[in-house]
Amino acid sequence: MESDPLPSAEPSGAAAPPALLELRDLHVFYGAIEALKGVSLTVGEGEVVALLGANGAGKSTTLKTASGMLAPRAGEVLLHGERVDGITSHELVQLGIGHVPEGRRVFPRMTVLENLRMGAYRLRRPDPADLDRVFTLFPVLAERRKQIGGTLSGGEQQMLAIGRALMGKPELLLLDEPSMGLAPLIVQQIFEILKEINAQGTTLLLVEQNASRALALADRGYVLETGSVVMSDDADALLADPRIRAAYLGESVE
Template sequence: MSGTAEVTKEQAAGQPEGTPVLELRDLRVFYGAIEALKGIDLAVYEGEVVALLGANGAGKSTTLRTASGMLAPRSGRVLLHGERVDGIKSHDLVRFGIGHVPEGRRVFPRMTVRENLEMGAYRFKSPDRDTLDRVYSLFPRLHERRTQLGGTLSGGEQQMLAIGRALMGKPELLLLDEPSMGLAPLIVAQIFDILKEINEQGTTVLLVEQNASQALQLADRGYVLETGAVAMSGEASRLLADPRVREAYLGEGAA
């Protein structure tokens, strides 16, 4: 069910107008001879939360890694506010307003919480105090643990630290890869509440998440990937009610 025509049809009803913050056009990415992304078309508009769903190996993380400059596409385009940026390295894309929270958190285990956060502000001459205060306000636990080594934090605290570190770069667009992975349900609920607050404060979000129900309840729109191609897309509420999505990702039989 892949292809640009399917995306265009699905997006026609719910996609905002204007120039997207992020747009992927006919994106093809390979790992050696294996085609991981097969002509992805995707758009994220200012102020949205967009969920990217799919089974393991569908290409979700590859999509984020390509959007943030960690992978180079074989063909296709990555555009930020209409400006082509594919080919720009990830550490340079930060200045374009992209923050990427990778799968697995990847905090610096031998640095303190405060030092981890300061690393997220590397593109500035010095960390912005107001931004640091904002992160501490969103994640009070990080303020409590600010002198503690990153490697000694719990899984949930490390996820908070990874998100906080990305926010220190003052991103306009935040890419999140599986923020709920391996976390207890109570912590997952806390993380998603904070993501909602981050979005309400003005940060646009593209979210990869295995917890389809949680993701679609937060999101405005969503895309479903299957084997490197967009199979479905549309308003999050419509996807959440779709029997195919409910059967495949919510563990419910199709009505």
């Protein structure tokens, strides 16, 4: 998709919320290959921000850099205005960033309850209220709390991965392709739960192949191409843009 860069837009009719996460001119490399070429974006407190792009555009790399799994060669990562690039991923968990990776990555030989408790490792002991919250959001996990994680269905493992991240009390939750490989009814359920998580006060930065679902949930969105941001706007504006609809929703542009 070829497009001219568009300026970032504030949500219609409202002032932009204070910035929770800022990525400024990030350049990230895998060896000699530059994966991010000056990526800049902002996630405001309480927002849902969608990050769209084709495979290989740099979406997962962006999340991994934001969560400290990758270090930028140049550029800055700021949390509440303070630089956190160079801080390790486990330290960023302490600062309130949770990451649900692509492919779920549950601990396959641990039970559901043990997986969830691992999400609260930064706390001296898990807060029973956090466990209750997860079981309320995902009743199936309560039913299967003694089941081995690796024996769950794909949708149940995705719920477990999200629940595990919530156990760390994140202020910002990074989600990488939460609908990948899941049946449509499960995808609908996952997105309804993400909406509820955001309504409860958790900010979301979402990488998602299902552009329609992502933009329906999001306040704003960014589009990445080959490691660069090429578009940014309100979610409704992006969803109505014929270039987005052609590239990600399979519609023809006359």
